[in-house]
Amino acid sequence: MKQVHGEKLLASLGDKxxxxxxxxxxDAPMDRVTWFxxxxxxxxMFQPHDADDLVAFLQMLPEEVPVMVAGVGSNLLVRDGGIRGVVIRLSAKGFGDVELVSETKxxxxxxxxxxxxxxxxxxxGIGGFAFYYGIPGTIGGALRMNAGANGGETRERVVEVHAVDRKGNTHVLSNADMGYSYRHSSxxxxxxxxxxxxxGxxxxxxxxxxxxxxxxxxRETVQPIREKTGGSTFKNPEGHxxxxxxxxxxxRGMMIGSAQMSPMHCNFMINTGQASGYExxxxxxxxxxxxxxxSGIPLEWEIKRLGNFMPGYEVKEYLGELTA
Ligand SMILES: Cc1cc2nc3c(=O)[nH]c(=O)nc-3n(C[C@H](O)[C@H](O)[C@H](O)COP(=O)(O)OP(=O)(O)OC[C@H]3O[C@@H](n4cnc5c(N)ncnc54)[C@H](O)[C@@H]3O)c2cc1C
Known part of the structure; x- marks a missing residue:
């Protein structure tokens, strides 16, 4: 596995x-984070203790260092060359609670x-959230992906979202500010x-x-939920x-190395053994x-792909929709 230079980046942050x-x-292994x-x-990798700790870290991090946030990695495909910069993983202690705010909120x-x-x-006794029962991710991932299932979607239930930007400034976004569409927030x-x-x-x-x-x-009858998978690989194209x-x-069932399109649900990609990000x-x-x-229909990835390819193992994006 290719080493990135985490010790060097850490040392560059100094005593702060x-x-x-x-x-x-x-040099945190992302294969321990992702479902794949x-x-x-x-x-x-930084796991902030709470929101103040997250803000303090972002304020001390030089602007040129890239930052991304991972939930529980149930929608992530990380490339084998790793991720440059910082991956934020929120701690359960600081960001894991759920509490009642009113009778329906x-x-x-x-x-x-x-x-x-x-x-x-x-x-x-609050209705409108049963669909979340089958989605294995976190609220952060659901807010970003507009996660949905069984006729329900995140966007139908969101009132306001609290966030921190790359510079450590805090924001409150309304439902409209989230710019939701199918499995997407703008x-x-x-x-x-x-x-x-x-x-609800x-x-x-x-x-x-x-x-x-x-x-x-x-879910238990139609999805390979006990496999190493990232859920639906591609978005459903309009009308299909x-x-x-x-x-x-x-x-269906197609394999490259240990990576397979699940025979049970062929829009689920599974890692049947030691599949690499490349496979x-x-x-x-x-x-x-x-x-x-x-079919003449271009599929769009639903799974988020991140990080760098290993040299010699680059995957070329299929651009049939542009070149056909
Ligand atoms: C077996 C299986 C079944 C699934 N079924 C469904 C389904 O029915 N419906 C559905 O919608 N999805 C489904 N998924 C996909 C996945 O569970 C959802 O997309 C989920 O919302 C991702 O949450 P996560 O915490 O795993 O996010 P991750 O996979 O870790 O990240 C996904 C994206 O969200 C971003 N993100 C995560 N946390 C934050 C945060 N705090 N702030 C900003 N951005 C953040 C990440 O940067 C990334 O872009 C399934 C996955 C599996 C493995």
């Missing part, structure tokens, strides 16, 4: 880092698992969401419980299902090419 209460880890269990090293920290928010709304990429307020509606607990059970049962296009292109991404691009050749 001693004031921080969070944890700094140079693949990918290279993050040059430096809840406040959740950005590293709170979606499932915990769903469970707490069930306890209080909110500035440099924002780190710290927590958000959501609103009063609902019978038995009905919420039944909806959650239906969500769980559906990505999985159907992939199936029709003959890519996973190369498989994805090969599928995009086959689908374009058979």
């Amino acid at each position: 880092v001693k004031e921080l209460r969070g944890r700094l880890t140079p 269990r693949a990918g290279g090293l993050a040059e430096l 809840v406040k959740a920290g950005a590293i709170c698992p979606d499932k915990n928010l769903a469970a707490m709304t069930l306890d209080h 909110a500035s990429r440099d924002l780190i969401f710290t927590h958000a307020v959501f609103e 509606y009063p609902e019978d607990k038995a009905k919420i419980r039944a909806d959650m059970d239906a969500v769980r049962q559906h 299902s990505a999985w159907k296009l992939i199936d029709e292109a003959g890519c 996973l991404e190369y498989l994805g691009e090969t599928v995009r090419q086959r689908v374009f050749e058979t």
Whole structure:
């Protein structure tokens, strides 16, 4: 695995880092973070103790150092050459709580698992959150990806989002400011969401419980949820299902190295063993090419791909939609 230069970056920050209460880890293995269990090293990982610690760190970090934030990596494909700069991982202690704000409103920290928010709304008879029961990510990831399932979406429930920018300034965004569309938010990429307020509606607990059970049962029968995966690989193109296009292109079960398009749900890519980031991404691009050749439809990645390729293992993006 290629080494990045985390110790050097850490040393360049000097003694100021001693004031921080969070944890700094140079050359942090991202394969321990992502659900794919693949990918290279993050040059430096910072786990802030709380929001003040996050602000203090961003204010001391030189402007030219790139920063990205990871949730639990259930939608991330990290390349084998690793990630230059800093990866922020919010600590459960500082950013993991979920609490009731009013009869129908809840406040959740950005590293709170979606499932915990769903469970707490069930306890209080608040409807509109059952879809979160089946999504394995965190609230931060849901806010960024407009995560949704079973007819529900994050954008329907968000009231306001609290965030910190790259310079350490704090912001409060309204639902409209988040610029939501299908699996996308146009909110500035440099924002780190710290927590958000959501609103549901009063609902019978038995009905919420039944909806959650239906969500769980559906997933267990149609998705490879116990595999090393990143969830849906590609977005559904307008008027089409990505999985159907992939199936029709003959890519169900297709393998490159240990990376495979799941035979169970062919829009889920899985790591069947020790797949590298290269194998996973190369498989994805090969599928995009086959689908374009058979249907004329360009698939768009839903999974976020990050970091640098290992030299000699670059994956060329299939640009069929531009060159055909
Ligand atoms: C088995 C399985 C099933 C899935 N099913 C669904 C589904 O039904 N519906 C669905 O929508 N998704 C689904 N996913 C994908 C994934 O769970 C969601 O996209 C989830 O919202 C990602 O959350 P995360 O914490 O894992 O984010 P990550 O994968 O760590 O990050 C995803 C993106 O969010 C950004 N991000 C994370 N935290 C923050 C933050 N605090 N501030 C700003 N940006 C942040 C990251 O920078 C990255 O761009 C599934 C994944 C798996 C593995």
